Amino acid sequence: MSIEVKNITHIYSEGMPYESVALQEVSFSVADGEFVGIIGHTGSGKSTLVQHLNGLLKPKSGAIFIGDVDITGEKVLMRDIRRRIGLVFQYPEYQLFEETVHKDVAFGPINLGLSEEETDHRVREAIGLVGLDYQELAERSPFELSGGQKRRIAIAGVIAMKPEVLILDEPTAGLDPRAHKEILDMIRSIHSTEKNITLLISHNMNDIAALSDKVLVMERGQVAMMGTPREVFSKGAELKKMGLALPPAAEFMDRMKEKGFPAETSVLTKEEALEALLFQLKDNREQVVQ
Amino acid sequence: MIRDITLGQYYPGESWIHKLDPRTKIIGTFVFLVALFLVKDFWGFLVAVAGLALVIGISRVPLSFILKGLKPVFLIILFTFVINMFMTKGETLVGWGFLVITREGLYNAFFMGVRLVLLIIGSSLLTLTTKPIKLTDGIENLLGPLKKIGVPAHELAMMMTIALRFIPTLLEETDKIMKAQMARGADFESGNLLKRAKSLVPLLIPLFISAFRIAQDLAMAMEARCYNGGENRTRMNAMRYSRRDFLAAGAMIFFVVLIVMERNLI
Numbered sequence: 001m002s003i004e005v006k007n008i009t010h011i012y013s014e015g016m017p018y019e020s021v022a023l024q025e026v027s028f029s030v031a032d033g034e035f036v037g038i039i040g041h042t043g044s045g046k047s048t049l050v051q052h053l054n055g056l057l058k059p060k061s062g063a064i065f066i067g068d069v070d071i072t073g074e075k076v077l078m079r080d081i082r083r084r085i086g087l088v089f090q091y092p093e094y095q096l097f098e099e100t101v102h103k104d105v106a107f108g109p110i111n112l113g114l115s116e117e118e119t120d121h122r123v124r125e126a127i128g129l130v131g132l133d134y135q136e137l138a139e140r141s142p143f144e145l146s147g148g149q150k151r152r153i154a155i156a157g158v159i160a161m162k163p164e165v166l167i168l169d170e171p172t173a174g175l176d177p178r179a180h181k182e183i184l185d186m187i188r189s190i191h192s193t194e195k196n197i198t199l200l201i202s203h204n205m206n207d208i209a210a211l212s213d214k215v216l217v218m219e220r221g222q223v224a225m226m227g228t229p230r231e232v233f234s235k236g237a238e239l240k241k242m243g244l245a246l247p248p249a250a251e252f253m254d255r256m257k258e259k260g261f262p263a264e265t266s267v268l269t270k271e272e273a274l275e276a277l278l279f280q281l282k283d284n285r286e287q288v289v290q
Numbered sequence: 291m292i293r294d295i296t297l298g299q300y301y302p303g304e305s306w307i308h309k310l311d312p313r314t315k316i317i318g319t320f321v322f323l324v325a326l327f328l329v330k331d332f333w334g335f336l337v338a339v340a341g342l343a344l345v346i347g348i349s350r351v352p353l354s355f356i357l358k359g360l361k362p363v364f365l366i367i368l369f370t371f372v373i374n375m376f377m378t379k380g381e382t383l384v385g386w387g388f389l390v391i392t393r394e395g396l397y398n399a400f401f402m403g404v405r406l407v408l409l410i411i412g413s414s415l416l417t418l419t420t421k422p423i424k425l426t427d428g429i430e431n432l433l434g435p436l437k438k439i440g441v442p443a444h445e446l447a448m449m450m451t452i453a454l455r456f457i458p459t460l461l462e463e464t465d466k467i468m469k470a471q472m473a474r475g476a477d478f479e480s481g482n483l484l485k486r487a488k489s490l491v492p493l494l495i496p497l498f499i500s501a502f503r504i505a506q507d508l509a510m511a512m513e514a515r516c517y518n519g520g521e522n523r524t525r526m527n528a529m530r531y532s533r534r535d536f537l538a539a540g541a542m543i544f545f546v547v548l549i550v551m552e553r554n555l556i
Contacts, residue, residue: 016355018302056469079475087473095470097495107492111475143499157474 001067001164003030003053003197008062008072010048022048023059024221030197030214037208037229038201040218041243046201047090049218050167053199054085066165083112086163090170092154093147101127101145101153102138108161119160126160127153129193131186148179152186159190165197166190172204187211209233209247209268217242234266249273299359301418306534307349308419312428314535318542319416325549326408334552335404341545342412349419359414360407367406375399422454431529444519452508460501467496 010023023045030036040046051057052064055071055078063070071081089095098104105126109119127134130152137145142153155171168187172180184207191198191211202208208215208229215232217225219242225232233239233250240246246254249270256263262280267273307315322341329335346353360367380394417425430447437443468478471492478489 051469054473056472078472079477082473082475087470089466089470089473092470094500095467095474095492095496097492107471107476108474111477161475 001032001197002065003165004065005029005053006063006065008052008059008064010052010057010059012048014060022221023052026062026221026223028216028223028226030199033195033197034213035191035198035200035211037212037215038199038218039203039205039208039215039244040224044218044242045221046218047169048221050087050169050199050201053165053167054087055081056087079112083161084163085165086158086161086167088155088158088166088168088171090173091151092158092171093150095157096142096150096154099141100139101142104142104153105157105160108157112161122160122162123156126156129159129186129190130156131182131189132156148175148182151175151179151183155183155186159194162194163196165199166194167199167201169201170203171200172202172207184211205233205245205247206249206269209250217244229268230266233268299417300421301351301355303350303419305348305350305419307345307415309534310419310538311529311531311535312420312424313432313529314531314538315416315420316425316428316432318538319413321542321546322412323409325546326405326412328549328553329405330553332401332404334549335408337545337548337552338408342408342415345415349415351415351418356411356414356418359418360410363410367403370406371399371403374402423451426451426454427525427529444523448519456504459504460497463500464493464497467493467500 005026005028007025007027008023009021009025011019011021013019026045026049038046038049048057052059053066053071055076059072063072065071066081066084069076096104098107102123105123106119109122114122123138124134127137132149132152137149137153142150145153151171155168159166171187172183175183187198187200188211200208200211212229214226215229216223217232217239224242225235225238233246236246236250236254245251247268249267249272253263253267253273253276256277263276267276322338326338329338346356375391375395375398376389378392378395378398380392382390382392383396384391420428426447429450430443433441433443433446472478476489476492478486478493480486481489
């Protein structure tokens with residue numbers, strides 16, 4: 001299972017005076033089991049891109065292969081695509097509608113035509129995966145939960161469909177630091193148990209650096225860069241030109257270097273930064289002793 | 291998909307028609323609509339079509355864009371056409387059992403069809419060339435004299451402004467929720483009527499919740515800025531009639547005279 005996007009172009013309101021090119025000749029590929037972070041300035045085409053991946057939007061030109069199926073083809077069944085690719089939108093809690101948490105999470109699996117038994121099993125599993133207690137919440141209304149809980153239930157609704165590719169569009173937007181960390185840990189643990197491809201859109205570079213195997217940088221509807229977090233975040237100047245930031249640790253090391261300290265700049269996390277600094281200091285002291 | 295509805299939409303432009311005072315355009319549209327009902331044969335419609343074509347030409351709104359706005363009301367037009375065709379008594383042309391097409395019926399069907407299309411195009415030109423906010427400002431101003439007999443003109447206009455302002459927001463919200471539910475395998479397009487109606491539940495409930503949330507936020511934001519109705523409020527862009535408007539008024543009078551003359555002379 002892999003994703004192969006080939007030269008897709010998308011134009012909003014084509015032929016109107018306010019038409020805008022949202023994606024232009026976008027190509028990239030994702031290997032099985034990879035975790036890809038997608039970053040880019042607001043309006044760079046990230047959300048448009050991920051909506052193409054499960055067929056909600058059709059490209060004007062180009063092809064998208066999920067495994068060996070081209071999902072832009074005419075004969076493709078949307079139901080099959082959505083079974084394989086789960087998309088969690090921004091603020092997913094606004095899509096909750098059922099009377100009980102159980103029914104809401106079951107909405108996806110039932111639409112897939114699964115049996116009652118299988119649905120029930122998946123709902124329990126999904127609510128467990130997002131770190132909530134099934135017994136406690138199942139029969140409550142989703143509208144009386146806290147913001148963080150609502151969001152996790154909404155994410156559970158997608159996970160219960162057991163997608164081979166899970167796409168999350170800014171899953172931590174508007175959450176407090178604690179809920180933020182919980183959602184992030186949840187994403188990490190889902191990725192490691194389900195072994196699926198995960199795509200994460202985020203503006204938080206720290207999260208991207210900590211979770212991703214690869215980072216995709218979007219700029220004005222085009223792919224500006226794609227590589228490992230280390231490769232991408234070592235190009236601080238280019239990222240800043242696009243209005244993007246570095247992870248705090250990399251930013252710190254960058255500034256140290258500017259001040260004349262011989263710092264290692266390809267660090268991603270604060271642990272790595274600390275290690276690099278200690279190493280450097282030890283080196284310095286040895287030189288002084290000699 | 292849902293963004294393709296053009297009825298009641300604004301088409302940005304800088305034309306002469308766009309720049310007219312909203313009050314002129316509202317009165318002009320009203321006059322045009324009344325004139326359409328004065329017309330009693332196809333020659334009169336020819337005058338109306340010529341007038342409309344002139345306005346469309348000046349406004350530079352593409353004809354294809356205007357015709358797209360007819361799509362949602364196509365069924366109504368068709369319905370009117372068919373009812374008129376079969377329900378008018380007169381000289382029989384074709385007949386299958388109780389379904390009879392008469393000469394008069396065919397004439398009436400075309401007559402009503404053309405009138406309806408012209409009505410819709412005429413009124414959609416108003417919204418196509420006038421920003422919603424300007425439109426409601428114009429309406430408030432025109433309703434102004436009625437304030438004296440207790441008509442809450444400002445409040446009505448404000449309600450309309452808010453309603454118009456939130457149409458795109460709600461459409462966007464609908465689009466978003468629809469996509470989110472489609473991503474969870476919801477199907478809005480197939481099945482019989484009952485199944486389709488049922489499939490709207492996952493769309494409507496979140497939509498209502500969103501609408502209430504937005505309304506509450508807006509009310510709070512307005513209160514926080516001490517909004518309390520129309521008394522003594524001034525506008526950032528005061529409306530003023532210019533030479534353009536007098537010219538337009540002249541054209542309107544000329545148009546009405548033509549229509550009335552056609553009605554009485556031919």
